[in-house]
Every structure is written in structure tokens, then in C-alpha cells.
Amino acid sequence: MILELDCGNSFIKWRVISVDGTQRLLAGVVDSDAALFESLAVAPGLRVSRCRLVSVRSDAETEQLVARLRESLGVDAVCAQPASQVGVVHNGYEDFRRLGLDRWLAVLGAYHLGQRACLVVDLGTAVTADFVSASGMHLGGFICPGLPLMRDQLSTHTRRIRYDRQVALAALQELEPGRSTAEAVERGCVLMLRGFVAEQLLQAQARFPEGFEVFLTGGDADLVRDVVPGAQVVPDLVFVGLAIACPLS
Numbered sequence: 001m002i003l004e005l006d007c008g009n010s011f012i013k014w015r016v017i018s019v020d021g022t023q024r025l026l027a028g029v030v031d032s033d034a035a036l037f038e039s040l041a042v043a044p045g046l047r048v049s050r051c052r053l054v055s056v057r058s059d060a061e062t063e064q065l066v067a068r069l070r071e072s073l074g075v076d077a078v079c080a081q082p083a084s085q086v087g088v089v090h091n092g093y094e095d096f097r098r099l100g101l102d103r104w105l106a107v108l109g110a111y112h113l114g115q116r117a118c119l120v121v122d123l124g125t126a127v128t129a130d131f132v133s134a135s136g137m138h139l140g141g142f143i144c145p146g147l148p149l150m151r152d153q154l155s156t157h158t159r160r161i162r163y164d165r166q167v168a169l170a171a172l173q174e175l176e177p178g179r180s181t182a183e184a185v186e187r188g189c190v191l192m193l194r195g196f197v198a199e200q201l202l203q204a205q206a207r208f209p210e211g212f213e214v215f216l217t218g219g220d221a222d223l224v225r226d227v228v229p230g231a232q233v234v235p236d237l238v239f240v241g242l243a244i245a246c247p248l249s
């Protein structure tokens with residue numbers, strides 16, 4: 001079995017696939033290294049022979065996780081590394097090492113699935129949009145705060161924006177003008193995300209008049225999916241790219 005990890009700024013997404021890559025056997029989302037090892041400890045029938053991961057965390061945090069994986073599972077995790085090119089896909093950053101590895105892998109995964117020009121939007125702690133041309137040229141992208149950062153900034157920098165987490169979840173059932181603080185903030189922030197995505201769509205239409213594919217991923221992808229009716233929502237997009245960047249043969 002192959003253990004795959006996508007270590008974002010807020011959550012670690014993990015999954016276990018068969019060695020030939022054809023079956024997804026187990027999957028989960030955890031908020032810490034400790035929770036990851038707890039989940040793995042109780043995973044039924046788990047026998048990990050290989051491991052690959054991508055991390056946007058600090059090198060020290062990533063090295064610590066790799067060491068713990070070695071201790072507890074006896075595997076040496078292969079970590080995705082920056083690259084200026086993989087196959088026909090070219091990294092568009094001035095310094096390719098600076099492009100977030102989750103973005104790079106999502107771009108590789110999207111181009112692999114789409115085989116044409118792509119707009120890739122990843123809605124997590126941060127929201128990122130990346131453009132890839134039909135020939136595989138990554139043209140760069142945009143970064144803005146994601147939903148958790150927007151709401152945290154509002155509560156951190158105001159005195160009276162305070163509301164219950166449960167109320168917040170209920171507030172997103174619809175997007176009418178809010179009639180409570182929770183509704184006003186939650187819906188306002190979701191509309192920011194939706195406006196951002198709509199703008200990216202306009203940019204893609206202008207850049208790729210011959211057509212393009214839109215891929216949505218990240219924990220908050222569902223909040224914007226109907227802004228782009230033809231979009232493919234691919235929760236595992238980073239893992240698709242991880243398999244391309246880190247083949248385990």
C-alpha cells in the first residue's frame with residue numbers, strides 16, 4: 001500500500017492507495033501530525049510499503065513528520081520537490097522554487113486530466129488560482145486569503161464581530177443579505193470567494209479564447225462550484241499531481 005499525504009497550512013489530507021495506484025483504500029483529513037498517527041494506528045488492515053508527500057509547511061515541520069513516518073511505519077517518505085518542468089508542463093514562476101508545491105502539483109494534475117488550457121483554483125487556508133496554457137506553460141497565478149483567514153481577520157481586528165461556530169455553519173444555507181453578524185460575515189466572505197473565482201473565469205476566457213478546463217479543489221471548493229457550471233471539482237487533484245511528480249517505481 002502507498003500512503004500519500006498533502007500537508008496544507010491547516011490540514012493534512014491523507015489517503016492510502018494500492019501499489020498499482022488503481023484503488024483508493026482509505027482516506028482522511030486531520031488537523032495535526034498527532035491526529036494523523038492516531039488515524040493511521042486504528043486504520044484497519046494498513047500495511048504501508050511506500051509513502052510520498054507534499055508539504056507547504058516549514059522544512060523543519062516536514063522533516064519532523066518524515067522522521068515520525070520512518071519511526072512508526074518504517075518507510076522513507078518521498079517528498080515532492082520544486083521543478084522548473086515536469087513532462088511538457090513548465091513552471092511559470094521567475095524562481096520556480098518559490099511556487100507553492102501544492103499549486104505546482106495541482107497544475108500538473110489538472111493538465112494531466114484536462115490535456116488542454118486550464119484554470120486551477122485551490123480553496124484552502126489561502127485561495128490560489130493558476131493558469132496553464134494548452135501547450136503546458138504555467139502562466140502564473142493569484143493568491144488571496146481563504147475563508148478561514150478572512151473570518152479570523154475580521155474577528156481579530158474588530159471588537160464586536162463575535163459569533164458561534166455552529167451558527168456560522170447554519171448561516172451558509174443561503175446567501176441572502178445577512179440579518180445577524182454570523183450571517184453577514186459568513187455570507188460576505190463566501191461572496192468574496194465567489195467574486196474571486198468569477199474574476200478568474202473572466203481572465204481565463206480572455207487568455208484562452210480557444211477554450212479551457214476549470215478545476216476546483218481544496219476544502220472550500222463546494223462553496224464556489226456553481227459559479228463555474230462546467231468546472232470539475234476534484235478533491236484529490238494534488239494527489240493526482242503527486243503521483244506524476246513522485247513516481248514510486
Ligand SMILES: Nc1ncnc2c1ncn2[C@@H]1O[C@H](COP(=O)(O)OP(=O)(O)O)[C@@H](O)[C@H]1O
Nearest residue numbers: 008009010011029123124125126148218219220
Ligand atoms: N471536512 C472538513 N475538514 C476540514 N476542513 C474542511 C472540511 N470541509 C470543508 N473544510 C474547509 O476547508 C478548509 C481547509 O481546506 P484545505 O484545502 O484542507 O486547506 P489547507 O490545504 O490550507 O490545509 C477549512 O478551512 C474549511 O473551511
Ligand SMILES: CC(C)(COP(=O)(O)O)[C@@H](O)C(=O)NCCC(=O)O
Nearest residue numbers: 008009056098099100102124125126
Ligand atoms: C499559497 C499557499 C500558502 C497555499 O497554501 P494552502 O492554502 O494550500 O495551505 C502555498 O501554496 C504557499 O505557501 N505558496 C508559496 C508562495 C507562492 O506560491 O508564491
Ligand SMILES: [K+]
Nearest residue numbers: 122123124126
Ligand atoms: K490553497
